[in-house]
Amino acid sequence: MFASHILEFFTPPMKPHRDSISRSVRYCAATLLTFCMSICYAADYRVENxxxxxxxxxxxxRVVRVDLAIKLMTDAAIARFGQYAVSYNSQLQKLDIDRAETLHEDGSRVPVDFRGGMFDRPTPVTISAPQFSNEHLRLVTFPALSKGDTIRLAYTLTDVETLFPGKFSVQFAFPPIEEYGSANITLDTPADMPVAIDARGVKATADSTGNGRRIRSYHYETPASGIADEQTNTVAWTDIGPSFIASNFTGYADIASAYNARAYDKLGASDAVLALADRLTAGVDDRREQAKRLYAWVARNIRYVGVYFGAGPVVPHRAEDVLANRYGDCKDQVTLxxxxxAAKGIDSDGVLVNLGNHYRLPDAPDVLTFNHVVAWLPEFGAFVDTTAGVLPFGVLPFEASDKPALNAKTGKILHTPPQNGANSTSSVAYAVDIGQDGNGTLTGDISLDGQAGLHARQMFTHLPPKxxxxxxxxTFGLAGDLQLSSRGLDDLDAPLSIDMRGKIDQVSLMPGPAAVSVPLLPNFGAIRSFADYVLQQRxxxxxxxxxGTRLEERYRITLPGSVEVLAIPPNVDVRAGEIAYRSTYLRTGQTVDVTRVLERKLASNVCGSAKLAEWADAATAISTDLKRQILYR
Structure with missing residues (x-):
């Protein structure tokens, strides 16, 4: 966990982005307008003011005053905003609700009952990534709501303390998929305080200085062309949409210095830490192997628990305390x-990154962009992240890859590698024997290496194979019976192998004449998903x-001896920019061997419309190939 879960971060309501078990949420953002549930879309509401x-x-x-009005046009919007949550830290901030009311279309008002209609509760957390903090939600329940009504809410957040002495950051985003009648930002700072501002797509309306203060004002409203269409997969709106970011950090090196000032003294190695380092590396002279063993021990033995009181979101615990407790958050684990x-003379630096969908550092040095800490080992050119618990040495989760990375020791901006075939591979091999009844006997082997194995490793670590x-x-819409067993689960640097045995009902129609497609069988990454994504998003x-995972799929399909195989699909070989796909079909008697390989030598995790358009023809060819069938009678 890092600072962004406490500091002010405005993101209006939107649909959540991609999520999975591999993304055990270890960070959160204090939002003013909180995320919509999946049933609520931008067309369901309008931010009037x-x-x-x-x-x-x-x-x-800071003293932050917010006054907002949201028009609720559907039952889904009422369900979402009828109880509105304001996030605050009860130790670092004071929250006052100044006004809350329902405004009917006829102009009448119904005030919120401040005694019976507002409730405080701790911010919810996940069991897989527990947190203990002073983060709270003030829930404001609006009465007598009907479609067409407007909720009006005004509140004040007052800082009692700052996380970084003398420093502030604010971040706003205005997703273009949402409608704003009028949005205004006023920043009032001491006249002699240098402030960096990154304002994109918002209009500066005033800038005045007097009485020792400087006041800047900005305005945003949805353009006359209207809101953009919903899109389920986007990078952060502060990367691509209208936004306002301001801080008085002098540069990103200043952020690094502020973080390191509170983290550096926690690195001291106690006798227990020194003894553990010696024990884990006993008999090993190779320095990279020493680093791998120390990394693997922390990844396996220090469970993720975040304890955030006071400045806890940005100050790690001492290494010896993390070792004694056997738990800690990202910065605690990096410290240990x-x-x-260091006990073995190997240099490492804490590095601040975004674990999410922020891929750009704003021009204004913004501490809120960072919400995660990983370790950088310059001797080996490797970034490592122990918090996932299951990744190989030198491999980061997808959400931390291809990101600007701020070295807390040197203040330099590094960059984590993107996901591609160099750090993420999936290979599956299936044999399906189809019986006279059309059911299939299945044997298979799945091999996952690097990032591709994260989801599977977590599943087999936390769930029984059945x-x-x-x-x-x-998940794959199949009926039947399946038995799974894993190999290499405890060896983080070896590929994870999964043995598969079972029966799948109704793989094909029997008797013929008919056709059978290569079935989509259980896996942790399918070529089909890539083709579908490109064609849907282009x-x-x-x-x-x-x-960018390299995907290889091999199938051996055997039809009953009573069946005559009439035709098999043609081979395919297509290339477009950074991607290449090839498939081969080979018949031997009643058996058809199918091999499909998708290579993605991507230089970035970010795909724009131009890139997807470049891939579109290849994706169409892939999609067509995946639908081709083996004909028989």
């Missing part, structure tokens, strides 16, 4: 790993994310 003023004193403390490495098998059958206006 949003006035947001931030007054900063010389110590970097760095202490273990539960994993049942989940996979259900005309979308905003940049999204795309996986």
């Amino acid at each position: 949003l006035d947001h003023s931030i007054k900063v004193d010389s110590a970097g403390k 790993l760095s202490a273990l490495l 539960r994993v098998a049942d989940t996979m059958l259900r 005309n979308k206006p905003f940049d999204g994310t795309c996986s």
Whole structure:
């Protein structure tokens, strides 16, 4: 966990982006307008008015006043916004609700009952990534709501303390898929305080200085062309949409210095840390192997728990305390790993990244972009992240890859590698013997290496194999029985192998004449998903994310001896830019061997419409190939 879960971060309501078990949410953002549930879309509501003023004193403390009005046009919007949540930290901030009411279309008002209609509760957390903090939600329940009504809410957040002495950051995004009648931002700072501002797609309306203060104002409203179409996969709106970011950090090196000032003294190696480092590396002279062993121990033995009180979101615990407790968040785990490495004379630096969909550092040095810490080992040119618990040495989760990375020790901006075939591969091999009844006997082997194995490793670590098998059958819409077993689960640097045995009902129609497609069988990454994604997203206006895993699929399909095989599909070989796909079909008697390989030598996790358009013809050819059938009678 890093600072962004406490500091002000405005993101209006939108649909959640991609999520999976591999993305055990280890960070969160304090939002003013919180995420919509999946049943609520931008067309269901309109932000009629949003006035947001931030007054900063010389110590970097802020008084934030928000006045907003949201028109609710559907039952889905009422279900979402009828109980509105304001996030705050009860130790670092004071929250006052100044006004809350329902405004009917006829102009009448119904005020919120401040005693019986507002409730405080701790911010929800996940069991897989527990947190203990002073983060709270103030829930405001609006009465007598009907379609067409407007909720009006005004509140004030006052900083009691700052996370970084003398520093502030604010970040706003206005997703173009949402409608704004009028949104205004006012930033009031000491006149002698240098402030960096990155304002994109918003209009500066005033800038005045007087009485020792400088006041800047900005305005945004949805353009006359209207809102953009919904898009489920986008990078962060602050990367591509209208946004306002301001801070008084002098540069990203200043952010690094502020973080390191509170983290550096936690790295001291106690006798227990030194003894553990010696024990884990006993008999090993190779320095990279030493680093791998220390990394693997922390990844396997320090469970993720976040404890955030006071400045806890940005201050790690001491290495010896993390070792004694056997738990900690990202920065705690980096601290312990760095202490273990230092005990063996191996240099490492804490590096701040975004674990999410932010791929751009704003021009204004923005601490809120960072919400995760990983370790950088310059001797080996490797970034490592122990918090996933199951990744090989030198491999990051997808959400942390292809990201600007701020070295907290040096202040330099590094860059994590993108996901591609160099760090993520999936190979599946299936044999399906189809019986006279059309059911199939299945044997298979799945090999997953690098990032591609994250989801599967977490599933097999936390769930019994039978539960994993049942989940996979259900996910792929298959009926039958499946048994799974894994190999290499405890060896993080070896590919994860999964043995598969079972029966799949109704693989084909028997007797013929008929045709059978190569069935989509349980896996952790399919070529079909790539083709579908490209064809669905190619005309979308905003940049999204795309996986670069190398995928290889092999099938051996055997038909009953009573069947005559009439035709098999032709081979395919297509290339477009960074991608290449080839498939081969070979018949030997009643058996057809199918091999399909998708290579993606991607230089970035971000895919824009131009890139997808370049791939579109190849994706169409892939999609067509995947639908081709083996004809028999």
